[in-house]
Amino acid sequence: MRDAQSVNAPSLLVVEDDSELSTSLMLYLESEGYDVELATDGTSGLEEATRLPGYDLIVLDARLPDRSGFQILRQARAEGVRTPVLMLTGLGDHEHRMRGFEMGADDYLTKPFATEELLARIEALLRREAQAIPEDGVFNVGGLTIDLAQQTVTRDGEPVQLTDLEYALLEYLLRRRGRTATREQILRDVWDLPAEVETRTIDRHVNALRDVMDGTDEQSWAIQSVYGIGYKLVGADPVQSAANA
Template identity: 40%
Template sequence: MSKILIVEDEPDMVTGLRDNFELEGYQVIVARDGEEGLKKALEEKPDLIVLDLMLPKMSGLDVCRNLRKNSFDSPILMLTARGQELDKVLGLEVGADDYITKPFGLNELLARVRAHLRRATHEVSTIENYAFGDVAVDFQKFKAIKNGTPVELSPREFELLKFLVNHRGETVTREQLLDAVWGYDAMMFTRTVDNHVAKLRQKIEDDPENPAFIMTVHRVGYRFVG
């Protein structure tokens, strides 16, 4: 039985989400503010979090950012009452896997939850350890070393690198990366991929401006050649 954490301060919203998730057979945990949500997420280790953006004590963005810093890698679906692109981009940048804008249709929300849980459960990754150039990566332990020195990669950067390594020699589109790593497929956010690739290059390439491993395929995406 998958465990879902709802971090939401609106009582009616909490009741509706909890009742419908339980009808779907999920175990449900509830937190009413950001600080409680962060604490319960780290203690209970849910399979998915439904996280409101605007929360008392700690914002959804800060909750998400702190979870990813603590290597929490379960899907995070962010709820927002705002329709502004900036908020959605910020959510994805700090580690949210998806977002849905209030008011939303219940069927759409349930479909997204099922898709993220299915992807998290059945995702197949063939490479757990890989070395290229002077870089060695242990994807299972989330450790990376370059020239004998530990490299600090975020959970999202590990996922991105792992996907590229698993598809080494292939050209993968930004949309493929966004869907596989973030669980989100809107073209308007493909710059999220570019930003993360740039940060990853800064950490693993000797010359990030002239990369030897993560190559840009003009107007298409990227190809890993290590």
């Protein structure tokens, strides 16, 4: 259990059974100003992940000796833990990444990785969590202004005509900004279709949204492809809250 030595430092839980890797991560992250707790097996990892007060972020290895990271993630989410989770997966382990996103992982990093990239992912997740999308608000993204309360989209003050499904997809990605939405999740949550359905309709709607947004390629589009998995929206900036609108 972590102590209260760094009450102002973001608290991280690292669940990793490789003692050499976990120790090096702890030392590195502590040198970057984080308060780090280690768990080296699934049982202690679950205990810490569901402990109150919660951590600011969890780094969770997918493969653990006594229970998998997916089991820990599923149980933690079932118990109401909403802490951002960065999953560590094996090289090319596509199925694991898909399972992680489906169970509520916020991002993943493939081993082996540079510690600088791990730090960048952690910082991005913590920034996103600090700027959580409210139920109502106004946001700029990709040259569009989206008013969630009014359910309107404008560009340079002029209305942008979207179909109901295009708007639903845009709002869905906005509320998950920075977090990957798998095709299965989009089919289920936006189209209300079973995950087993194969369709390219999602791609057509994403392309329709890109057509009215800034950007000409994958590097500049606000709606980015996560190849083989789904899509995520990046770069959404709040304009004002509904209360100040």
